[in-house]
Amino acid sequence: MTEKLKHSRFFLWCIQVLRVCGRELLLVFRDEGVVIFFLLLNAVYPVLYALIYNPEVVRNESVVVVDDNRTHASRDLVRRLDATQEIAIAGYAANMQEAQEAMHRKECYGILYVPRDFGQSAGRREQAHVSLYCDMSVMMRYKAMFTALSNVTQTMGNERMAAVVEPVVNMGGSIVENHQVPVGNPAMGIASAVLLFILPLVLQQSMILGIAMLHGGSIERRRRNGGRDPMAIEASPGATIVGKMMCHQIIYVLPVIYVLHYVPLMFGFPQYGNLLHIICLAVPFIIAVSFMGQTLSAFVNERESVFLLFVFSSVVFVFLTGVSWPRYLMSRLWWLVGDCVPATWMDQGYVLMQTNGSTLYQVQHPYWMLWIQVPVMFILAYLVERYVNRRRYRSWIAASEDNPRILTRIDMAKNGVG
Secondary structure (H helix, E strand, O other), X not given: OHHHHHHHHHHHHHHHHHHHHHHHHHHHHHOHHHHHHHHHHHHHHHHHHHHHOOOOOOOOEEEXXXXXXXXXXXXXXXXXXXXXXXXXXXXXXXXXXXXXHHHHOOOOOEEEEEOOOHHHHHHOOOOOOOEEEEXXXXXXXXXXXXXXXXXXXXXXXXXXXXXXXXXXXXXXXXXXXOOOOOOOOOOOOHHHXXXXXHHHHHHHHHXXXXXHHHHHHHHHHHHHOOOOOOOOOOOOHHHHHHHHHHHHHHHOHHHHHHHHHHHHHHHOOOOOOOHHHHHHHHXXXXXHHHHHHHHHHHHOXXXXXXXXXXXXXXXXXXXXXXXOOOHHHOOHHHHHHHHOOHHHHHHHHHHHHHHHOOOOXXXXXXXXXXXXXXXXXXXXXXXXXXXXXXXXXXXXXXXHHXXXXXXXXXXXXXXXXX
């Protein structure tokens, strides 16, 4: 008898989960704002972000030369720079003031200054110096110019060092051979390096914003209906959380495939990962983000407040993933905060898959960390639903029974009316 009772309770719990899932799907597609967050944002935002960084690399950036040395060494330096694919020498300027005026007129985006003692220092095989001034309005220009100048000066230095050592050791070639072998990013583009970290963050932020807006809509309906939500399904806290998670998992099947597979394919980003492995990695990620969004939604009291509470967090999450600063160099506090964000581990696994061709087994550490986050986030969401949200709903129902207009007055006061 007890066994039958347990089976019947589990069956009723599953029915509650399915009913919550169905009602959540209905609420999602009836709400234009949530549809924008769940679907339109995922469809448009990654494309716009990729277009900002397209093209990934710049070629033939115009540079003006201020040559105070005027020797064979300085002319050789300028000739080699002009032969690179990154820099195109636009001409010479008599002094720095003339070069700066050319930059202000956008006739060039960089100034190469060769000091008076450059040729003498190079001839005496001493350390010589040149200065490069770049227009920093676009970081890709600085990167291209600096890369070209570094490669040329290293090559010239190796040649002069070899000329000294070769008669002694009877060797040929350079002392140090300089070869660039880009791993995982053959184009050496900024978008290929950055956007792969951004794509999982887009999925995470869109889901959190949509979940929070749904919760804000439920709060507004409860204020108008005496603490009760006519669109809600009566279910246990666990069934409510799991049912909403199933709804989010169903909706995000297509966005996950589109954002993590087709967006890199459209823009030619590194794509060495297996789609099935990426989807397997995304399953615990979406579950953890769903529970995280339901936990954070406790701070939302109106639909519009999601913009004030969560939109700014996108920048914080970007830094925590390690895209701009290595995670192992972060302080222990921020390292631990980053470990609590599902996108951090999704980024670690996804980038390794797409750039290095890693399999799911080779990224098992981020994979299992995501699965560890699932029960942790579920417990937090359960505690919030049971001890924060439902207590507030009961207090609202009790208050409205004593004074039916109290919740309406509170809602009016929040909006500056009455």
